[in-house]
Amino acid sequence: xxxxxxxTLQAALVRLPHYEPPVGVWESLDAALALDAALGDSAxxxxxxxxxTAVWENIAAQxxxxxxxxxxxNLWTRYAVAAAVAAALFGAWWLLxxxxxxxxxxxxxxxxxxxxxxxxxxxQENEDDAFQWVENLCASRAPVCEEPEFKTLKSELDxxxxxxxxxxxxxxxxxxxxxxxxxxxxxxxxxxxLLQEMMQMM
Amino acid sequence: xxxxxxxxxxFFAAGGMAAQSTLQVVTKTxxxxxxxxxxxxxxxxxxxxxxxxxxxxxxxxxxxxxxxxTARHPQLDSAKYDLAAWKFVTSTVGKKIxxxxxxxxxxxxxxxxxxxxxxxxxxxxxxxxxTLTNKFGKARLEHLNxxxxxxxxxxxxxxxxxxxxxxxxxxxxxxxxRQLSGQVELQTKRSAVALSxxxxxxxxxxxxxxxxxAAGAQTGNLYIQSNKGDVIVETGSLPRHNINLFATYGEVKxxxxxxxxxxxxxxxxxxxxxxxxxxxxxxxxxxFGKITVQ
Amino acid sequence: xxxxxxxxxCLAQQRLAQxxxxxxxxxxxxxxxxxxxNDWELAAEVxxxxxxxxxxHIGDFQGKSxxxxxxxxxxxxxAIRRAKYRPMVFEELDYRSDxxxxxxxxxxxxxxxxxxxxxxxxxxxxxFVLAExxxxxxxxxxxxxxxxxxxSKSQLFYAKKRLREQLGAVVGKNEDTRI
Numbered sequence: 001x002x003x004x005x006x007x008t009l010q011a012a013l014v015r016l017p018h019y020e021p022p023v024g025v026w027e028s029l030d031a032a033l034a035l036d037a038a039l040g041d042s043a044x045x046x047x048x049x050x051x052x053t054a055v056w057e058n059i060a061a062q063x064x065x066x067x068x069x070x071x072x073x074n075l076w077t078r079y080a081v082a083a084a085v086a087a088a089l090f091g092a093w094w095l096l097x098x099x100x101x102x103x104x105x106x107x108x109x110x111x112x113x114x115x116x117x118x119x120x121x122x123x124q125e126n127e128d129d130a131f132q133w134v135e136n137l138c139a140s141r142a143p144v145c146e147e148p149e150f151k152t153l154k155s156e157l158d159x160x161x162x163x164x165x166x167x168x169x170x171x172x173x174x175x176x177x178x179x180x181x182x183x184x185x186x187x188x189x190x191x192x193x194l195l196q197e198m199m200q201m202m
Numbered sequence: 203x204x205x206x207x208x209x210x211x212x213f214f215a216a217g218g219m220a221a222q223s224t225l226q227v228v229t230k231t232x233x234x235x236x237x238x239x240x241x242x243x244x245x246x247x248x249x250x251x252x253x254x255x256x257x258x259x260x261x262x263x264x265x266x267x268x269x270x271x272t273a274r275h276p277q278l279d280s281a282k283y284d285l286a287a288w289k290f291v292t293s294t295v296g297k298k299i300x301x302x303x304x305x306x307x308x309x310x311x312x313x314x315x316x317x318x319x320x321x322x323x324x325x326x327x328x329x330x331x332x333t334l335t336n337k338f339g340k341a342r343l344e345h346l347n348x349x350x351x352x353x354x355x356x357x358x359x360x361x362x363x364x365x366x367x368x369x370x371x372x373x374x375x376x377x378x379x380r381q382l383s384g385q386v387e388l389q390t391k392r393s394a395v396a397l398s399x400x401x402x403x404x405x406x407x408x409x410x411x412x413x414x415x416a417a418g419a420q421t422g423n424l425y426i427q428s429n430k431g432d433v434i435v436e437t438g439s440l441p442r443h444n445i446n447l448f449a450t451y452g453e454v455k456x457x458x459x460x461x462x463x464x465x466x467x468x469x470x471x472x473x474x475x476x477x478x479x480x481x482x483x484x485x486x487x488x489x490f491g492k493i494t495v496q
Numbered sequence: 497x498x499x500x501x502x503x504x505x506c507l508a509q510q511r512l513a514q515x516x517x518x519x520x521x522x523x524x525x526x527x528x529x530x531x532x533x534n535d536w537e538l539a540a541e542v543x544x545x546x547x548x549x550x551x552x553h554i555g556d557f558q559g560k561s562x563x564x565x566x567x568x569x570x571x572x573x574x575a576i577r578r579a580k581y582r583p584m585v586f587e588e589l590d591y592r593s594d595x596x597x598x599x600x601x602x603x604x605x606x607x608x609x610x611x612x613x614x615x616x617x618x619x620x621x622x623x624f625v626l627a628e629x630x631x632x633x634x635x636x637x638x639x640x641x642x643x644x645x646x647x648s649k650s651q652l653f654y655a656k657k658r659l660r661e662q663l664g665a666v667v668g669k670n671e672d673t674r675i
Contacts (some may be wrong), residue, residue, distance in 0.1 A: 003656065006241060007329060007348070011366055012604035013629050014331055015385060021413035021526035025540050026518060029547055033514065104234045108285070111227045113274065157617035161391075163374060167356060170250060170338040174225055174274050174317040179336060183356060183374055243631060247562050249498050275582060293561055298631040302562050305500050
């Protein structure tokens with residue numbers, strides 16, 4: 001077989017779309033997982049029952065008959081068998097060993113860096129109390145929190161808050177990455193704007 | 203006596219602060235070469251990584267990877283201990299070469315205190331298709347002829363001279379693309395997009411992000427759909443495209459020459475420039491965003 | 497949530513982590529299941545079965561490959577097992593076709609390619625999707641489908657030949673307009 005311009009096919013295949021599964025799949029999964037969790041403990045407490053004796057008789061009837069008792073094997077034969085097994089194992093390992101790296105090298109070095117305190121300080125800033133105030137307000141089921149427009153803003157705020165927390169975790173205690181910190185600041189600005197809009201609705 | 207004690211405490215406190223600002227950086231550098239054949243693709247899957255993907259000339263059938271995995275902490279022992287959390291794996295499964303850098307913790311071990319980062323440079327044959335996912339970092343891909351597929355979260359993408367088509371899904375990571383050929387597909391959220399020197403068709407779907415696209419002589423059909431973000435399209439003084447703009451709950455700003463037909467339908471402001479059939483199309487739709495053609 | 501946190505959350509059977517993992521991979525895996533089964537409903541069932549397996553066996557994931565590759569293998573196995581309820585059909589080959597050449601030209605239209613893949617007979621489609629789209633080796637495909645490595649190779653060729661025939665006119669027409 002001859003194949004010409006295979007990269008054209010590959011390039012087109014890479015562009016094939018991905019599709020969204022129906023929402024029902026997760027709902028079913030969720031239910032199945034909940035059932036699993038519920039059964040997890042109770043299954044251990046269920047009684048056990050002995051099968052009818054005929055079951056084993058049927059199984060036994062299909063098993064091969066017992067081998068004759070092995071003869072005593074002399075020492076040299078044992079060594080030969082052991083060597084053959086070792087060779088076979090080595091051969092299997094040789095065939096199955098990872099073939100990915102043509103060569104690989106590894107080294108570890110220690111250096112020092114001065115932490116950019118200004119960037120770290122921006123990351124470590126405390127959360128403004130007003131955000132917690134909105135959280136408390138909605139936790140107490142205030143009527144404004146049930147208004148559709150407020151709900152939309154709150155859900156956007158929640159999304160940004162989750163993103164902020166993810167970034168915080170990624171940056172950690174000693175993270176002074178200016179790019180990620182800039183993103184954190186942008187998220188904080190967007191959160192503040194949302195907060196202001198929500199405040200105006202109250 | 204009290205004063206001396208105070209100075210003593212102050213001295214140690216200051217010493218502590220100074221020590222705090224110096225970080226011990228332990229770096230493990232791993233270099234690998236992986237055999238490549240025509241038809242193989244490279245899949246890069248990383249976190250907290252600054253990734254560079256570069257092309258090597260055709261005919262060199264090797265993928266090379268250099269990974270600098272670092273742990274930064276004021277205490278050297280902690281940095282050394284946390285460095286072990288970095289896992290770096292390369293493997294070839296079928297026709298896919300996987301390159302993976304991730305933070306793997308044995309069960310029961312808590313998150314490292316150190317700041318963990320990776321710098322990964324991958325050199326692939328020019329025609330090799332590349333799929334890349336990264337979180338919390340950045341990625342730069344240059345001079346590739348194979349198809350490129352990218353997925354990022356908090357990952358800024360810089361794309362230069364990619365000839366085989368590009369697909370990008372990005373959240374919280376800006377996309378800066380230049381000299382892109384083939385079909386370009388971008389789906390972004392809370393990411394700014396800047397594209398120039400496009401040599402093919404391009405679709406951009408964006409939420410909460412500014413979009414700026416320079417449509418040149420080689421640019422094919424351009425379709426931009428933006429929700430809650432402003433769009434700027436640069437066409438120059440003599441656009442070669444037919445242009446249709448729709449801004450719902452937004453604004454449309456077009457140059458006085460050439461003359462655009464403008465109008466309003468409900469909450470949507472429209473502008474259109476039709477210069478004859480057969481020309482490529484620029485179509486921009488925004489909701490809560492401003493469209494500017496300049 | 498990073499992949500490590502996802503795995504740890506799934507190990508602890510945290511529903512949020514399980515859902516996040518599902519969200520991350522659902523599109524790719526649903527698409528893969530559909531490309532193998534050619535049946536949207538069956539693909540949804542496969543997705544459900546496969547993710548139940550993933551959640552129940554996440555402790556077996558050693559990190560030797562990517563998590564996505566591990567999940568993908570589970571989805572493929574599940575899809576093939578489910579598709580076997582409607583036995584996979586492997587058409588007899590016309591061996592004279594060994595002399596043929598398949599030329600993909602300089603451009604292929606993705607929409608038509610998708611349609612042409614779905615129009616392939618079941619067995620060929622599975623081999624084609626596993627080999628060309630997902631990058632499995634013939635040996636792996638042989639094991640997954642219960643066929644020999646040689647059969648996998650010949651089925652792939654036949655699939656490509658069919659595909660190219662179906663795309664023939666389309667490729668010619670669209671070569672210059674779609675890349």
